[in-house]
Amino acid sequence: MRFFSDNAAAAHPRVIEAIAASNRLDTAYDGDGWSQQLDGVFSELFETEVRALWVTTGTAANCLALAALCPPYGAILCHKDAHIENDEAGAPGFFTGGAKLMLLDGPGAKVAPDAVAAACDRIRKDVHQVQPAALSITNATEYGLAYRSGEVAALGRLAKERGLNFHMDGARLANALVTTGESLADMTWRAGVDALSFGFVKNGGLNAEALIMFRTELADEIAVRRKRAGHLASKGRMLAAQILALLDEDLWLDNARAANAAAQILAQAAPARLAFPVEANEVFLKVTAEESANLRGLGFDFYEWGPGEIRLVTSWDQRGEDVERLASAIARL
């Protein structure tokens, strides 16, 4: 019974069907009928004109965006627990040509405007110090907290004032939207976001993510960088098709709802043990080493987050009975 990572879950059957259905000769790269729909479909979804490119990993989505938003000699402000800092093998440095991550603190991996302002103020405006050029936040955060659109908008205003481009890592954006009930538009471009890594792989996709440019003039450069990074798949239709399948009839939102609901069941089993409020599909629990071993002994798999803490992640396809069993086990600890 796996609560290890949504990364490892199966793809939704409709995604596999879409891949199979798209398996026929068409124009290579992104000239095919599926890829060519993305700009239109996402523009409708976001209620504004956007450009959308498929990529195959979240790391690629994040770092292609950051390379367009930050020069090699600039800095990207992000939380010290951000995925781009901790889990991408230095990909931001690679894609940008050596830009620096400037780390912010804050509870639950959430970035607050004060922290951004303070970091900018610490930097002398001279050529000796790397100047902040971009801000990147993750929504939902790496600890499963969801930004509200008002919070994002406050960061967006500050970014504009300070001359920072604004990127959102939305690997689990669907989970945040389901929790907050906010619209895609409010959560992103209306709040000042310039580019979004729109995650599908953790949410029922197989290997396709979307990179959304609200500043559409960035798209041509990013398309070149995508090819240059070896990310322009020749049979790109299989990537576009799975994204379209997930968007169809809001399957992506259904998937996120299912994962979030499972997380809520776990959260309610032991509210006093929660390290953070549960606003997405991740549950961080305070447990002793013995308790952790106990849960493993019962057949549950999960991530040891550190001494005295475990991370449980639920997926769109988490079996209800497994969730119930784990909730009971937690309650009994």
Next chain:
Amino acid sequence: MRFFSDNAAAAHPRVIEAIAASNRLDTAYDGDGWSQQLDGVFSELFETEVRALWVTTGTAANCLALAALCPPYGAILCHKDAHIENDEAGAPGFFTGGAKLMLLDGPGAKVAPDAVAAACDRIRKDVHQVQPAALSITNATEYGLAYRSGEVAALGRLAKERGLNFHMDGARLANALVTTGESLADMTWRAGVDALSFGFVKNGGLNAEALIMFRTELADEIAVRRKRAGHLASKGRMLAAQILALLDEDLWLDNARAANAAAQILAQAAPARLAFPVEANEVFLKVTAEESANLRGLGFDFYEWGPGEIRLVTSWDQRGEDVERLASAIARL
């Protein structure tokens, strides 16, 4: 009737089936049961111990290998018509951190030892000139010529003498093997190749290529570079599964044979028009603009290679009747 590119062809049905069959929860990234088989399966295939990593594009395979084989301040010798020079958006410069491609000439995009030696000799041994550090060849070449293992071995010996690491871009290696009847081992590591981009996408795969390291000590570094370049898919089992499906019962060789056979039919329709011998699945024909328009008028799609020349590429799934029709049309020109 498409003779435009093998890049655009459908994947083989057994590949799609393998992806569907692998669509269940397993360890993320390359910890799953499929990915874990690759080292063993390829070691058997190559009759020596190798390390094998999946990647999603040929550009990624080539450039991850080159980044491990050439320092940022070195040069990679390759043909002026090589894919890495002309069709990868400068990816070698990106992955290596600024290494230089040093271009060689030679008929049919084939690299001869003399050209390699002459290029090395032209470079002064000082810090002002970029020193050659690697050699990269494409087999079959961009013009559809197949190296024989003896030719590769001659280059391999020279590379060793000159201190050059040796990479082979095998996007169409299957086609070359089928034509020459040589073994994988003879064509690669026994001939001195250090790393091979083993192509599957042009040969019935969907989006998986294999990067084979004959110098196994390179694999750990390349695995890090793969992640850093955003190429470590979280559900990597879908990539490994399709490679395993193509290797199973030599499907990859059957596919290459089918594509090559179709190319031969076209070649024999007008031997006098051939710009190069046809040794893989590419046919370069000398035709006038009028003749080219004529063929298009009959419903055939292909690439205008330049004034007076067209490129026809056949795929594993090219329909026999289309091939016959095109052959007749060519013969009638």
Next chain:
Amino acid sequence: MRFFSDNAAAAHPRVIEAIAASNRLDTAYDGDGWSQQLDGVFSELFETEVRALWVTTGTAANCLALAALCPPYGAILCHKDAHIENDEAGAPGFFTGGAKLMLLDGPGAKVAPDAVAAACDRIRKDVHQVQPAALSITNATEYGLAYRSGEVAALGRLAKERGLNFHMDGARLANALVTTGESLADMTWRAGVDALSFGFVKNGGLNAEALIMFRTELADEIAVRRKRAGHLASKGRMLAAQILALLDEDLWLDNARAANAAAQILAQAAPARLAFPVEANEVFLKVTAEESANLRGLGFDFYEWGPGEIRLVTSWDQRGEDVERLASAIARL
């Protein structure tokens, strides 16, 4: 008797005096009184507002300019014999983050508009091929030819049409100006040049070159890149002071005149042996191996340019008697 390179000549005594005179406490980096004069002095010299930064080598000047004029994913058009291609250890790739040099041919290392246009036309406008973004020429060329301002202007117009930024490597610009009698303004910004590496080291300087930005908005970025490349000397006054000393009373032009005059004496000794017209301070002579050995035997030092060719370079301080002796020796061959 050295005719090996103007790189190795002594600095002019007034340069050494200026360094000594500037050796007192002042603001560090380029905040001192000498450095602060550069923008004004060069603006007057060029008859337009420019920004001017000192750097310590021509390679740094060239490559800092190119990094601002060409994105990492672009190409720089230059002659195949250009210094940036042959003698800078791949520095353009390093400073730009992997941009590509796209090589042009043409007699005497001179770039003609036709060659530029043809190179651009060869590139497909897609994401697979690296798109030209900049043009770099050397004046005087690596073979000692001087562009006329009309020639530069023709390239400048073409660059503008094709969307190329335009850089001039002026390591020997003084020599070209002296020969052509043209003005700095006509030869550079009025002809469409965006940034100029203005050489002093080969012309009586010790270790200071100037980087001139005619598009003044580039200067702030280049100033950051200069620091980031470790080129912001803390006692920069010694660099500014020597440039000011060379500009004072046109010492730089006097130096170039002296070097050019010496070259003319050599050229006239054997006009039939000249590989190129002599329009700067470099003389390329066709001589046999035996003749070359003969000259060496007489105590002359020079560069063997290749089989059957030698390069003689004169400096601002070449002794008249040495020049006469070499001219006689050449005439006697």
Next chain:
Amino acid sequence: MRFFSDNAAAAHPRVIEAIAASNRLDTAYDGDGWSQQLDGVFSELFETEVRALWVTTGTAANCLALAALCPPYGAILCHKDAHIENDEAGAPGFFTGGAKLMLLDGPGAKVAPDAVAAACDRIRKDVHQVQPAALSITNATEYGLAYRSGEVAALGRLAKERGLNFHMDGARLANALVTTGESLADMTWRAGVDALSFGFVKNGGLNAEALIMFRTELADEIAVRRKRAGHLASKGRMLAAQILALLDEDLWLDNARAANAAAQILAQAAPARLAFPVEANEVFLKVTAEESANLRGLGFDFYEWGPGEIRLVTSWDQRGEDVERLASAIARL
């Protein structure tokens, strides 16, 4: 009366004389008679065989070393107040091709073995996290503390255990040696240091620093990187000559002694106000904004380090009377 930075001080007259004396034709780059002495002179000084290269800035020395000691995909451990983190415009990212600085804490900008071990332990040994590859310390530190050779040796042993290459930024190494009375050998290679940025510019030099490789096999690569970064001056003799002048008769130690002595006078004027022990030529004083203004009103110039703290830096040529006046003024605060 300047106590702002040792960066801005005049060069020692013997340095200027040496530059003037070296101003004659010799082999270009580092083939001249002065440059060719460096390996030997430094080998004697360090009591072991070393390779030594001149460069023109401390940033270049540090980052050329780091580029050879850390791969693009690795991390360099350093103090969060290190010069390479705060004052080099991201040069480590540029020279290494995107390596990451992993920041350590510790009083007085000093790195302790525990902090290094803890940072290493925090990193999972997988491809998702950037792995530490090098350690860099500054001696004397950015707050003017001197490591003892035993402290360096403890770090050196740990570095070896953890597989970290070890770099020392010795911009003020002379000051540390004078304070501690330790030998160059004990403080560096005997303590496990692989490469040293040996500072001269802050200590009476004009624009020459030395990069010392104790692992001599690194030197050829670094020499190439130096050229590629535009740091191979063509009249390098002026750089070598000034280093030789400073080494001659231990002028470099005399200079450091003078600067340290001046700092001690300031320190003793108000021991209770010292933010850190004074072990080099930097004095950090706790003063109110009013007191700071008071000192400025008396004609003293210095750096406001932050609220309630100022930095006073003394140079080799600080005038005794200025020092006495400032000491009195501080005592009177």
